[in-house]
Amino acid sequence: MKWVSVDEAYEMPRPEIVLGFHDLCLVKPVDDDDWYTGCLYGDGSIDCWTAYDDLYEALRGL
Template sequence: MPQEQLLPAGWTLDEIREVSGDRKAEPLSTDRVVTWLDRPEGNEQRLHPQIVLGFQGLCLVKPVDDEDWYMGHLEDDGSVCCWSAYGDLYEALRGL
């Protein structure tokens, strides 16, 4: 799949790297398990990723049919465990 299809609409990889401050940021495959830990209840919910962006161990995930961006960390097995949500990508990138 071309890299542009793995990026959010209207964003380039250079823009994502500039806003996040991470020159190694990269789009990752969506073929992975992504979970959202809903606090304070501690319920775990499975997310179906449309876009996954990697930032040296941290990830931002845009699920299918959801406008929010979820921040989490990359597990050793390639899965992502998310613990925070943002209303837009710019805000999420600045929160890294």
């Protein structure tokens, strides 16, 4: 999986949890307390754009 930004791609840390909601997802990487919202693509890649401090805030951000 990769973190993807507008200008370049970054290697994503290994995810501990990925919650998919159709094309949207929430990702919690291993060794990171933040949750990230993003797009989940059919090939398994993820485009993350926002980090949240906890799952509650990330769910509200969807």
